[in-house]
Amino acid sequence: MELPKLIKQIRIKKSFLCVGLDTDLAKIPQYLHKQPNPVFEFNRQIIDATAKYAVAFKPNIAFYEALGIQGWEALKDTITYLNDQYPEIFTIADAKRGDIGNTASKYAQAFFENLNFDAITVAPYMGKDSIEPFLSYTNKHTILLVLTSNKGAFDFQTKIDVQNDALYESVLKTSKTWNNSKQLMYVVGATKPEYFKSIRKIVPNAFLLVPGVGAQGGNLKDVCQYGLTKDCGLLVNSSRGILYAANGKDFAKAAELKAKALQEEMASYV
DSSP states (O other): OOHHHHHHHHHTTTTTTEEEEOOOTSOOOOGGGGGHHHHHHHHHHHHHHHHHHSSSEEEEEEHHHTTTHHHHHHHHHHHHHHHHHHHSSEEEEEEOOOOOOOHHHHHHIIHHHHHHHSEEEOOOOOOOOHHHHHOOOOEEEEEEEEEEEEHHHHHHHHHBTSSSSSSHHHHHHHTTTTTTTTEEEEETTTOOGGGHHHHHSSSSOOEEEOOBBBBBOOHHHHHHHHOTTBOEEEEEEOOOOTTTSSTHHHHHHHHHHHHHHHHHHTTTTT
8 A cells, every 4th residue: 555545544434543453363253253253353343343443453473473274364364354345444564574685686576466455564673684675566665673662672672772863763874775765654652752853853754653552551642742743653562452442242332432532632733
């Protein structure tokens, strides 16, 4: 999906909500376990309930890989359903891949060609030759981990390097020199809103995927204060807060109400 289509959806829905499909088989309602593919059935109902308020969906690949073949089938069914029923929705494979070039090419093929995701999250530690195979897909988007929402982010990401930049700043600056860097988006955690100002100085118009609102303690107001651009420039993710709003037969309705509340708050900013 090209960015103008995503921006159009943001304006139509007055929303920049990304629903994270971190679907844990142990947490979904028990009655769904009778279904042939319970993870997909849970996802389908969540998608149908929240798509009117969301502009993106983001399956976290680890939750599917952990289930083996059954999980991979659920992932494939989920992305196929999204692409067929909601082609206007932006889809993100939260895979956090990051390996040498020939391996990266196969990861890109798996998620961009075989599964037809619009975007994938990747780790920058191995440098440009591990990222450019993803960027070679000029109709897709590569979302670079820059400043994450977890506590361990402070172990490396905010440390000062020899150029007197924090590591996350160095990653941002260097990434702009890579081939097809206009296809890049960046992961920036909502739990670190004080850093958004410096990030926007380096990538003033890039889209930021922002996890950490809700269960992790991030604040939407702070994120918008420093992160918004004229085209919004934000995809704010909510996973557990929406997925597990209820654990009975009303789970989808409860998820819808959570998504609606977030969309209504977002509407005041875009």
